[in-house]
Amino acid sequence: MRIAMIGTGYVGLVSGVCFSDFGHDVICVDKATDKIEMLQSGQVPIYEPGLDVLMAKNVSAGRLTFTTDLADAVDGADAVFIAVGTPTRRGDGHADLTYVMSAAREIAQAITDYVVVVTKSTVPVGTNRKVHEVIAAANPEAEFDVASNPEFLREGAAIDDFMRPDRVVVGVESERAVEVMAKIYRPLYLRDFPILNTDLESAELIKYAANAFLATKITFINEIAGLCERVGGDVKEVARGIGLDGRIGNKFLRAGPGYGGSCFPKDTAALARIGQEHAYPMQITETVIRVNDAVKARMIEKIREVCDDRFNGKTIAVLGVTFKPDTDDMRDAPSLTIVPALIGGGAKVRVVDPQGRAEGEALLPGVEWLDDPYIAAKGADAVVIMTEWNEFRALNLTDLASTMKTARMVDLRNVYSSDLALGAGFETYIGVGS
Numbered sequence: 001m002r003i004a005m006i007g008t009g010y011v012g013l014v015s016g017v018c019f020s021d022f023g024h025d026v027i028c029v030d031k032a033t034d035k036i037e038m039l040q041s042g043q044v045p046i047y048e049p050g051l052d053v054l055m056a057k058n059v060s061a062g063r064l065t066f067t068t069d070l071a072d073a074v075d076g077a078d079a080v081f082i083a084v085g086t087p088t089r090r091g092d093g094h095a096d097l098t099y100v101m102s103a104a105r106e107i108a109q110a111i112t113d114y115v116v117v118v119t120k121s122t123v124p125v126g127t128n129r130k131v132h133e134v135i136a137a138a139n140p141e142a143e144f145d146v147a148s149n150p151e152f153l154r155e156g157a158a159i160d161d162f163m164r165p166d167r168v169v170v171g172v173e174s175e176r177a178v179e180v181m182a183k184i185y186r187p188l189y190l191r192d193f194p195i196l197n198t199d200l201e202s203a204e205l206i207k208y209a210a211n212a213f214l215a216t217k218i219t220f221i222n223e224i225a226g227l228c229e230r231v232g233g234d235v236k237e238v239a240r241g242i243g244l245d246g247r248i249g250n251k252f253l254r255a256g257p258g259y260g261g262s263c264f265p266k267d268t269a270a271l272a273r274i275g276q277e278h279a280y281p282m283q284i285t286e287t288v289i290r291v292n293d294a295v296k297a298r299m300i301e302k303i304r305e306v307c308d309d310r311f312n313g314k315t316i317a318v319l320g321v322t323f324k325p326d327t328d329d330m331r332d333a334p335s336l337t338i339v340p341a342l343i344g345g346g347a348k349v350r351v352v353d354p355q356g357r358a359e360g361e362a363l364l365p366g367v368e369w370l371d372d373p374y375i376a377a378k379g380a381d382a383v384v385i386m387t388e389w390n391e392f393r394a395l396n397l398t399d400l401a402s403t404m405k406t407a408r409m410v411d412l413r414n415v416y417s418s419d420l421a422l423g424a425g426f427e428t429y430i431g432v433g434s
């Protein structure tokens with residue numbers, strides 16, 4: 001199969017690389033010239049474990065190329081995937097479909113033979129039909145079908161998620177398109193991964209429902225964590241106790257500083273907006289968004305408490321600013337709410353993050369970037385663990401505490417325990433939910 005991948009970001013690049021590894025011929029397209037130049041010279045513009053090796057393998061096998069020329073990529077393709085961004089539209093929470101629709105118009109002009117135009121971007125219900133209308137209007141001669149194929153990969157584990165998915169969801173309306181999609185995903189089909197063929201609207205909704213459900217689960221345990229802090233009890237024990245129930249499951253039950261990242265915040269906002277537009281308020285999702293904001297605010301208060309109720313004049317070492325480990329993605333990370341509050345209150349903030357600096361520098365003005373947690377903690381009033389990178393899971397707490405001005409730790413990921421930290425010489429240890 002010949003595939004054109006429009007948009008070479010976190011999803012487009014991983015999908016393109018993995019499809020080429022399936023044996024398909026893939027051309028990845030992006031408007032960003034610098035990104036394509038990097039890729040053409042063998043560099044990977046994002047941090048995603050294992051991506052560089054898999055990319056190099058398929059480039060040298062001659063199955064994977066990169067271009068800024070969309071028309072060239074679409075010409076002769078069996079399927080064209082749209083994997084451009086769908087950020088939150090300013091003002092109303094709606095998914096901004098500007099990039100999707102402009103890609104659809106460009107694709108329309110380039111269609112020569114029958115092709116399936118597949119939306120991989122996360123898009124509101126009805127978008128695939130609009131994509132169909134836009135292409136048909138721009139090129140009435142074009143022979144094509146649309147398909148909805150939302151992506152469920154997690155940054156940091158993206159390749160494994162793509163290669164060994166829990167399921168592949170395909171919304172299609174014609175047999176011809178079903179056949180093309182089946183050929184593309186044949187390697188997964190042969191290994192018995194579930195492929196769910198459904199209608200366009202259900203496919204579009206599955207993606208939003210999945211993300212809203214996961215955001216709800218995280219927010220639920222975060223709310224229980226707040227209650228544990230008031231009434232006693234340890235949220236880790238509560239999470240274990242409920243997670244062992246097969247109906248609940250133990251995943252997404254780790255209390256922390258609130259969900260963030262490139263998907264949950266924008267997708268919950270978009271689902272809430274879809275509900276409002278159809279006069280059917282998504283009340284649970286709307287509440288989840290509100291509670292998640294409150295969780296982040298609660299984290300700021302936790303840190304303030306440890307800093308003698310004032311940030312002014314304090315030096316705080318923040319370990320981790322990406323929204324989760326093993327990614328350099330800073331989009332909607334809780335750190336973007338929490339760190340500016342510390343700085344706004346007058347604190348001096350030192351940040352260590354294994355991959356977050358390149359993106360984080362512009363987003364977190366006024367912080368000092370360091371490479372070593374021990375140097376960051378030296379002379380500091382408090383250390384805050386914000387992201388549970390492996391590098392921060394096995395710190396020598398005795399060494400860390402010994403160089404601090406006041407050895408106080410706020411552990412927003414519950415990496416350590418009170419016993420461990422106090423035993424290593426910390427005078428204060430505060431986690432989440434105990």
Ligand SMILES: NC(=O)c1ccc[n+]([C@@H]2O[C@H](COP(=O)([O-])OP(=O)(O)OC[C@H]3O[C@@H](n4cnc5c(N)ncnc54)[C@H](O)[C@@H]3O)[C@@H](O)[C@H]2O)c1
Binds near residue numbers: 012030031035099103
């Ligand atoms: N990041 C994730 O973990 C993830 C997971 C599942 C689904 N998604 C969804 O996938 C979509 C893409 O997300 P992402 O994180 O990869 O975004 P991204 O911002 O990393 O990448 C999007 C890319 O598309 C390019 N682009 C925009 N318009 C273009 C055009 N007309 N032609 C060519 N290139 C164009 C941009 O330059 C950019 O490089 C979103 O809808 C997102 O919700 C993301």
